[in-house]
Amino acid sequence: MSCRIVPYHILLEGSGGMATPIGHIWGGVGAYAALAPQERLTTKRTLLVAALAVSPDVDVVLLFLGIGQHRGWTHSLLFCAVVAFVAWLLAGGWRSKSSGRLFLAFFATTVSHLFLDWLMHCGPPIHPFLPFSNRGFNCPVQLIPTAYYATSPSGLVHILLTPETLLGVVLETISLGPLAGLALLLRSGEKDWKTIIPLAALSLCGFLTTFILYN
Secondary structure, three states, X not given: OOOOOOOHHHHHOOOEEEOOHHHHHXXXXXXXXXXXXXXXXXXXXXXXXXXXXXXXXXXXXXXXXXXXOOOOHHHOHHHHHHHHHHHXXXXXXXXXXXXXXXXXXXXHHHXXXXXXXXXXXXXXXXXXXXXXXOOOEXXXXXXXXXXXXXXXXXXXXXXXXXXXXXXXXHHHHHHHHHHHHHHHHHHOOOOOHHHHHXXXXXXXXXXXXXXXXXX
């Protein structure tokens, strides 16, 4: 990993890079709000969106069992489509007047995970076209802070207690939280520039700060 902020003791635990669940949820909510049909965003639907946003990282759980690798088949477009279809069924998408748009929103929510991991630049490359192509991709610059996963319980404890993890969560929230807020604001039909401009500026500051710290 060619990251500037990399705690040495975490590397000794056999860990690697990913965006945090908080960052993925911000990104997923923004993607869903931008594309979903105009219907009330209930607590149940929000929880489903959050689950979709973090679902590709199910492979981290499998790592504890010694199965597979991070950013493998669960970080593919095919996996995202399957998960989105299951969510569409659970949400009763076939009954919706905008069933296709709802599926697209669920799919984009899941794919946002891959996009944010790509923007992180570090760690294993993203393989979106598995199983049809093994070509991997990583962004040439880092715009999402480095978070970490571990293959051992002690490594996970180290990660949760390091200042670098907190820094990553803060920067992700500053960068992605305002974008999710903008998507929700525009979804409601409001175009208040006194709100839009500060949110956009705050997000830009978050990305610029990340770029300066990690590149």
